Amino acid sequence: MRLSSIKLSGFKSFVDPTNFQVPGQLVGVVGPNGCGKSNIIDAVRWVLGESKASELRGESMQDVIFNGSTHRKPAGRASVELVFDNNEGKASGQWGQYAEIAVKRTLTRDGTSTYYINGQPVRRRDIQDIFLGTGLGPRAYAIIGQGMISRIIESRPEELRVFLEEAAGVSKYKERRRETENRLHDTRENLLRVEDILRELNNNLEKLEGQAAVATKFHQLQSDQDEKQKLLWLLRKTEAQNEQARYFREMEQAQNDLEEQTAKLRNVELTLEQMRQAHFAVGDRLHQAQGHLYQTNSEIGSLEAQIKFVIESRTRLQQQIGALTAQRDQWAQQAEEYAGQVAEAEINLEELSARVEEARMLAEQKAELLPVLEQEWREAQTKSTESRARIMQAQQQLELESAHQRNASNILAGLATRKERLQQEKGGLAMPDSSHLANLKMQLEEKQQSLEEQNMMLEEAMEQQPKLEEERQAAQAAVQSESAATHQLEARLNALRQLQERVQTEGKITPWLQKHELNELPRLWQKLDIEEGWETALEAVLRERTSALQVSNIEWAKHFFSDAPPAKLALFAPAVAASADASAASGADGVPLRPFIDLLRLNDPGLRGVLQDWLHNVFLADDNASAFAARGTLPAGACFVTKQGHIITQSSVRFYAADDEQAGMLGRQHEIDNITKQLRAQSMLAEEARSRAVRADAALGNHSRLLTELRAKVQSLTSSVHTLQLEVVKLSEIEARFNQRSNQIETDLAEIAAQEEEQMQVKLESEEKFEQLDMELGNLQGEHEDGQTAFMAKEQRLADAREALRELERKAQEAEFAEKSGRSRIDELRRSIATATAQVAQVGESLQAGQLELEGLEAGTANEGLQDLLDRRTQQERALADARHELDQITQQLRQFEDARMQGERSLQPQRDKITEMQLKEQAARLNQEQFAQQLAEVQADEAALAEKLHPDMKASYLQGEVTRLTNAIAALGAVNLAALDELATASERKNFLDSQNRDLTEAIATLEDAITKIDKETRDLLQDTFDRVNQSFSELFPILFGGGQAKLIMTGEEILDSGVQVMAQPPGKKNATIHLLSGGEKALTATALVFSMFRLNPAPFCLLDEVDAPLDDANTERFCRMVKRMSDQTQFLFISHNKIAMEMANQLIGVTMQEQGVSRIVAVDMESAASFATEAQAA
Template sequence: MRLTQIKLAGFKTFVDPTTIHFPGQRVAVVGPNGCGKSNVIDAMRWVLGESSARQLRGESMQDVIFNGSGTRKPVSRASVELVFDNSLGKAAGQWSQYAEVAVKRVLHRDGESAYYINNLQVRKKDITDIFLGTGLGARAYAIIEQGMISRIIEARPEELRVFLEEAAGISKYKERRRETELRIRDTRENLLRVDDIRQELAGQLQKLEAQAEVARQFLDLKKQLEQAQNLFRLFKKREAQALSERWQREVQRLTNELEAATASLRQSENQLEQVREGHYAASDALHAAQGDLYGANAEVARIEQNLQHQRDNRQRLASRVAGAREQESRIVKQHQEAKANLEHWREELAVAELRREETRERLEQDSDQLPLAEQHFRDSQRIYADLQRDLNEARQTAQLEETHRSHAQKMVQSLQARRARLEQERGALPPFDAEALAIKEEELAELSEQLESARYTQETLQEQLPDAETARREAGQAVQGARERITKLEAQLAALRQMQNRLDHGKLQGWLAQHGLDGLPRLWQSLAVADGWDDALESVLRERLNAVLVDDLAQAGDWLDEPPPAPLAVAAWHSSPASGREVGREGNSPPPGLTPLAQYVTWRDGVLPSWLADSLANVYVAQEPRAALAASGDLPSGAWLVTRAGHLFGRGGVSFYAPQSELHGVLGRQREIEQLDGDLHNCLDQVAQAKTRAEQAEAALANIQRELADWRATISDLQQRHHRQQLDVQRLAQIGQQVAQRAAKIDEELREVAEQWEIESENIAEAGNTLEQAQYQIESLEEQLEAQREARAEAENRLNLQREALRGTERAAQEADFAERGCRGKIGELEHFIQTLDDQLENVHAQLEELLEEQQSADDQSLQMELQEALTAQQDKEKALAAARNNLEALTTQLRDIEGLRMVHEQKLNPLRDQVGEARLKEQEARLAQEQFGAMLAEVGADEEALAPLLERSAKASTLMAETTRLDNEIAALGAVNLAALEELEVARERQSYLEAQAADLNEAMETLESAIRRIDRETRERLQATFDLVNKNIGELFPTLFGGGHAQLVMTGEEILDAGVQMIAQPPGKKNSSIHLLSGGEKALTALSLTFSLFMLNPAPFCLLDEVDAPLDDSNTERFCELVKKMSENTQFIYISHNKITMEMAEQLVGVTMQEQGCSRVVTVDIEEAIRLKDAA
């Protein structure tokens, strides 16, 4: 891309819209001090994204907006636009397709700022991306402002490194690395959030599993309830089906009777239909007779109307004949007047033709005189323009020489002030304090030792930190695991206790509370049964297993008047224990090999109470049901064998046990509750121990972190002190160097001032002589110009008079032509009007003849005869109508008699229809009930074939209803059930799997991003190293070219190229300086230029901006600088500001910036090559 123009409006001193063109590769911006030249450089930096007002020589960003002058008001906005030629398509991104790219920035005084590319509003980042890696930017090496040369060469290593990175084009790599680091940080945060959610979800899963178990029990009972309900529905469906079939048979019988009665009705209806058809025919005949009568009446009325119309027509014809005669007389009169006007206008036409011939002759004479007057005026005008051009050239020459003399005089004044300032500055240079420098260096060494010791301690603590964090994390995980186990145990205990507590509810709850028994223990709470014999004990004790234990059984007498509403057992809590007597019937020994059930039962407070031992007497255990059945015949009277399943075998029969009450499983649940209580206490102890370990690990970690933070603060304080001390040492050393360098620089500048003084004095004298010659030439040309101005005015006056005469003759000729055309138009109109009147008169004559003929043909005798015939036909039609009306009345009487007979038959059908309808309603009611219960079965998807065998065993509706009620009660006993627990558990497990996968994806993303960071670092390192080597090679070639010898190179300040700074080492010819700060101002400028141009050779920017970089150079160095710029301008466009004549001579175009109006800059452009061609042509 090449910069073609810059547009400024309201930016600093460029208040008016200004366009500066840059057509060549070397463009110099020149002008006196303070005219606004550097504002051009500031404008380019500003539009490229500079956001620091200090870098733009202002206090705030609002300072770039024109703030007014003595004659101008402030403006509200500033805008700068750079226009680039992109015909080669080198612009970045989507803008490469445009042949021209315009970058614009607008700032309003209210602070609103906007960027545009090709008039499309974009972000600041888009502007930066276009020039990323090209050397262009707000602070890139392609824009070098005043004082920046010294700042480049004296920059810190990390600041100088920025220029090397821009040349290497790794700005985009740094941006990609920064974005990747942000993604890594976001990924870590997401991973932490996912881990937290996973831990929280694990606790939720334990709770949901307990709730899901209760939900499964509910669903099982619900399934049994649905089966019972389906059996009931099937029973009702079959019952409704039988009822429907009985009513169908009744409907068939009643329908047969109804059909017989209907046949008699149909016979009467057939007779009625025959008579009705004859009635319809008589009615049609009556209507036809009425129609004929109406037609005869209409014919009579029509003839009478025609007679009246003929009388009216005779009157109308007489009136039209009178009107036609009146119109004939009016047309004849108009025809005579039109012929008289035609003769008048023919006479006017002859006069107009004569006048037109006369004006044409005068017009030809005046037209011949006008070209002579015009030629005389053009000759006078050409002579006057030549004199005016010569006078302007002479004035420009005088003004230019006056400018040269004024500039030389200002330079002399500036040199005088500069010499006085230099002499004053030399006398004010401070002495160098070497002793203070030595003290500062000793203090710096001491701080370095302290800082190294603190860093070693910090590294030791940093190594201990991961172990402490691991210990804290493991302790926290142990606490979390114990808490999860506690949560699971508590959920199981809550479910079991809830089932146990339901035993106290029901019909007995109010009665127990009323008598103060609701808080007493139950028998099953004091029993312990051997594992596997719970059902056996339940089968033997039945409801007594849930007996209420009281202190004194005598109080049961108080309940006899108000017994409990449901079965209830009460037992004494402290009855006498069973003695060592045999368990069995007194006086009878148990069969050998049998074990009493009481040996499997344990009383929690000691020996079994006597009443419980009596309840278990004569009950023995059997391991196998078949063995019990075989041994039951040998049992003594009253003895029983019980199996693990609870089945009882006696001498006279077998009692099969099945769980039917809420007491089932109460002993097993109680045993499980006790075991879970023990496990819960153990887990609580484990949580307490884990918490102690976690607190200890947390305290250890906090102690390490606190010490680490303290040492970091100490290191930070030492680093700041060390940095300040280092700056003080450098400042003192630099002061000494700067004093010596400045003294030498002042001497050199004083010599330059003396030489320049002589040159400017000669320029003043030379400009004065040239100015006198130009003023003499101006006076002579002004006299000649005044004489020629009078001659030109006289020729112009004669030309105007001749033109006015010609215009008068042309107007007279036009008027004559208009008069002639007017007369001819009037004659044509009158001739046409006469022809029209002739045609109208002929039409009136023809119309009058037609009216007279029509008047003679009007006669009404034939109409009178037609009227008499119509009246005769009307009387005949009236007689026919009377005969048809008599026939219709006779048929109507016969029809009425038959209709009465039909109604008698129809009334007999109504009772039969009601009976059929009622029977059908009954049948439909039964069928609807059948369909309703069938739909219920179909809705729940019941299999009727599978239900039919079950229905045969319980074919009573009451039995089915009782089963449904029992299942409803069991479902109600479960209490509140979270039916969504199963689904929630499945969803939670799916979410857990999803989170596991997400965590794996995040870990994989972390690895990918870290790999990208390593790849970016590797590519950056390679590009930076290659660029460093090439720049060093270019510096090795350019530095000797600019200095005429010597050596310079770049060195890294560290081993890692990604973090190391860059330092410049330069040794001009004959010098072996140890620091670049020892170079003179001119040497520093050349060194900085060699570095900048080395970067350009590696990565040429589209253009380079130089602001008075040649100021510290002498003529010989300036010439070498110019030769180098000319060579590099083949690839890079150079736009520079300079006061040096040698540098100005190098330019292809000069852009002059002036400030004729105080505070407002204007631009004057001069093409050097075009100026040379004009001079050679002159």
């Protein structure tokens, strides 16, 4: 892969688009000072991803944009493009398939930086990946600018190692290692999260196990309760069945008793019924007698009324006979009048019959003419219809052509509107702002670069986080430890103090002391200070006097003899101390004895006097054996006391033992004092630990806030990058849509033009056809009008004939109707005559009947019948009285039997009530049995299995008690998490999954660590091999460039991955200790030898040299040039020089001039001009 050309536009002094061709392997760039030659080197460095303005000899990245001159305005953007020839396919990655690779970078004034590869927007990292490990890059060894030679040779060992890594091509290994470390870090964080979840899950599992145990117990209790409840239901069902059977038997017995009593009652009712029948028979006879009497009375009344009616009827009949006679005469007169009207109507009927016959004959004659007229009319109608159809067809064709014309016009109008709209849309299409898109891409690159930097800072901060957390945990552990120690001391101190206080306040003597107001007096032990370890001995000697109360005057004690205390009590008053020799003594063998009082540290003289009195002749013994051995040396009345409290005299030994809580008070007080001192010291330690913990928390909090801020920045930058990416994609799509829409509009306009031409042709053809059809329609309409006139005349003749026929038919119908009316009139008159004749006959008959009835109305016979009826009524009244007497007797007997029946009915009611009661009880038992059976059925109980568990001696009360007990036991469990078992199973399953994930993460960490180890090993081997080969090449090239001498590279550390590289060079004849003692030219040659050594190992595609030969003399320059020529076989060189010797080695020379102030241009250069430039430069 070789460099073909460099295209610059708006970059520094190259304001105009400039195509800098690089045709060969050795290309020299010449020109006067300040003409912009080094800007070419800066352009290459910038397009390869340089982001530090100082490396480009500027203060900010915007300084690379042309800033204007005397005659030119500042440029808005800078653009540099490198074109590479990749015919050999040596480029790495996806771009290796292209024969030519163009790498481009643009920058606008608003800071938008954009990278391109073959016209496609890419990231800065994508460009760096292409040249990764090739020696090319913004700060790699293949681009050597002004002053870089001295910087290389004077670099620190750590900085020089970077060039060695680039030569070794380990950049990709470092990148892989960094990615592996990131994955390792993420995996460890995931492992920590999984472990946290596992810890929390284990805690939850413990809770769930407890809840599951409760739930299991709940289910067990509930199962027992269900079983006992089912047994209870089954037992109660059985009891209900038994009760139902018992009640049913009792009910049957009661029904039998009821039936027996009912049978007796039926006998009484039968007799009663017989008596009722007899009563009814007598009553019937009574009623019959009464009926006869009533009938006789009625007949008597009827005869009396009949006699009265005969008299009244004769008068009425005489009146009716007169009226009927008048009515008969009237009907006879009407019959004569109807007969005269019938004769007149028959004459009129003959005339109407003649008129009807005449009208019929005229109508038949007129009807015979109608078929001929109708045929003529139909023929005329057919001709008219055909002509109308031809006219309609012509009109339809004419309308169709008119529609074609309108359609063509509408289409043309629509096409015109669409054409106008498309033209307006074409004119209104906004050209996308490509510069804004480029700015966005540049901003995206800068945001991505900032995001990478923030991610690095975040990673560094996250690496410090565990250390700070460990420090905080250590500080918190120290706080907890010191706090625990403090709490232990405080607990011990409080316990001792409470014991001391309880010993003082409890006991039988406390009420006595309160009674005499002595409970507030100081105790002796509170004033004693004895050497540590002898507290028990002092208590053994003083015994109850250890808690003696101090009074101001011992005279008080005499008042208590009458009211002695209920327990041992000692009172003392301060006394004058004896002389120092008073308690000193010597043994019988002259050996001095040490008084016990010497162990006390007393500042109160009065108290010392009391204790000297109490401790007189009490001496110390170091141990029991020595005291026992020396007891014979004791003076009379003296004793030894040991630390254990044992008292030894000449003739006795008293062993000490604590007999109550009063014992050990001095020891406890001494321990209280010691613990109080320890507590103060421990409190200081705890406070110091808390201070350290607070500082650790503060440091961790500050670091956490820093992490939060960094994460927020990373998140913000990520969001910004995402937003910019979306905006870039959006603008790119807008640009694509603009181009697509513009092309579509052009295509649509061309289609519209073709459619307009086509529709114009259609419209012209339709207009011609429309004129032709219009003429044909005029002719057809003329013919139709003539035919229509003939049709109308024939239709009028037919209508007139039909109207005449209808008039004749109407007249015939009128004549027939008149004839029918005449006949009806005759029939009606005849019926009236018959009616009048019948009425005359009927009235005559009524008149005759009235006369006969009048003759038959006589009153004599009725008077004779009346006397007979009166005699019969007297006999009937006697028979009625006899019947009433018999009825009274039967009624009395009937009442007696009715009372007997009522008594029998009343005796049946208690039995019925008992049966009803039995029925209710049987029904209740049956309902209970059904209820319990239903409950058993609802729970799907196996009654056969339950019956086997149901013992004969098992009672319902026992089962009910068991159910109640189990219910209370379930209630005692409280709130039960019934889902605990499922949750426990789920949690266990999740724990197994997390355990598996934990194992997987642990294995992944081990794998990643192995990968890092493998990468480190490969990197170490590659670096070591590269170091050895570069060192070998460096030691070979150095003598060539210097004509002798020696040089080598030295590792500054044991680990090659971390150690630096130091250059040791000694030109011929020099024994300098460091490279800093060399001259500028020697340093330049040494650095050149080092760079070329790297080139020999890993040749870069091209190398840029910016006045590297400036510090060299002619001899060194010639050696330098020979070296460059040899290396140009593998590497393309583009060098800037003012040296004539260096110019001579170039295959091509390119000149840079600045004829216009501030603007660089490329010019053709010949060797003579180059030589003159070199001479002038050297002279200057």
